[in-house]
Amino acid sequence: RRGHPLNSPHRSRIAALLTQWYTLQLLSTLHPLDTKISQPPHTPSPSLLSSWKTAGMSNLVMETLKQLPYLCGAERKELAPFTRALNYLDDDFAVEVWKDPFGLSEEGEKVEGYLGNCIPLTYCAGEEYGWLLLLDLHTNEIYEISNNAQTQTQIRRPPKGAPKWYYQHYPHNPAPETLKSWINKTKQLLWVPDLSTGIWMQQEKDDWNGSGKYDAMKQLYFECGWPERFDQEGFSIGYGLLSRSREWDD
Known part of the structure; x- marks a missing residue:
C-alpha cells in the first residue's frame, strides 16, 4: 500500500500532529523552561539554506522543512526513550543526521545524503533503544526504525544486493496514522x-x-x-x- 505525495494539505496535517505531540512533551514538565515550539512557516537564514543545499537536500525536502514545527531549546530532549527530536532550524546536528541517519560513515562507508526525499523527524540517542522516524515525502508515510531488534517487529529482509542504507523493508504506515500512534503512546504514558x-x-x-x-x-x-x-x-x-x-x- 502506497500513500499519496506530501502536498500542502498533507503537510499541514503532519505539522498539526507534530505540534500536538510536542505540546504534550512540554506539558510533561520533563523539558527545560526555555523549550518552546517554533511554528511554521520559517524563513531560514542564507547560511542555513546554504548548508541544506550543500548537504544535498532537494527543493521538496527544503520546502517541507520550512513548513514543519520544531521543538526549540538549549538541549535536545527526548520524545520517548532514547528518541530525540530534530530541529533543522538552528542545529547543525540535524543536517548531519539527514546526511547519514544510519551512521554508515562511522563504519568507514563513503555514503552521505542517500535519503532522497525523506526527512528524519527523530534520531536514536541510545545504543540499545530508540527510534528513527523517517518521513517519506513521496508516499506521505513514516518508516519506524528501531535501534533495538527486540522492539523492531514485522521486519522483512532487504532485497538481495540492496545498498547498506536501504530502509524500505522497515515497517511503515501513513504519516498521520503513525504520528497519532506516538501521540497516544504519550497520552497513555507507555513511558x-x-x-x-x-x-x-x-x-x-x-x-x-x-x-x-x-x-x-x-x-x-x-x-x-x-x-x-x-x-x-x-x-x-x-x-x-x-x-x-x-x-x-x-
Whole structure:
C-alpha cells in the first residue's frame, strides 16, 4: 500500500500532529523552561539554506522543512526513550543526521545524503533503544526504525544486493496514522517522564531494578489529570512527597 505525495494539505496535517505531540512533551514538565515550539512557516537564514543545499537536500525536502514545527531549546530532549527530536532550524546536528541517519560513515562507508526525499523527524540517542522516524515525502508515510531488534517487529529482509542504507523493508504506515500512534503512546504514558533524570522510564527496566517508580509515577500523572486537565503544580507537590517517602533521590 502506497500513500499519496506530501502536498500542502498533507503537510499541514503532519505539522498539526507534530505540534500536538510536542505540546504534550512540554506539558510533561520533563523539558527545560526555555523549550518552546517554533511554528511554521520559517524563513531560514542564507547560511542555513546554504548548508541544506550543500548537504544535498532537494527543493521538496527544503520546502517541507520550512513548513514543519520544531521543538526549540538549549538541549535536545527526548520524545520517548532514547528518541530525540530534530530541529533543522538552528542545529547543525540535524543536517548531519539527514546526511547519514544510519551512521554508515562511522563504519568507514563513503555514503552521505542517500535519503532522497525523506526527512528524519527523530534520531536514536541510545545504543540499545530508540527510534528513527523517517518521513517519506513521496508516499506521505513514516518508516519506524528501531535501534533495538527486540522492539523492531514485522521486519522483512532487504532485497538481495540492496545498498547498506536501504530502509524500505522497515515497517511503515501513513504519516498521520503513525504520528497519532506516538501521540497516544504519550497520552497513555507507555513511558513515564522521570523528573530526577530527565528521561522517559521504561516499565521493563524499572521492574528489573525493583523501585516501583514507573507504576507510582504513572498513577500520579493520571491522578493529576494527565493529559487533558494536567495540574502541574499539584503534580510537583505530589512528586516531592512521593520522592521523599520512597527515597528515590537518595
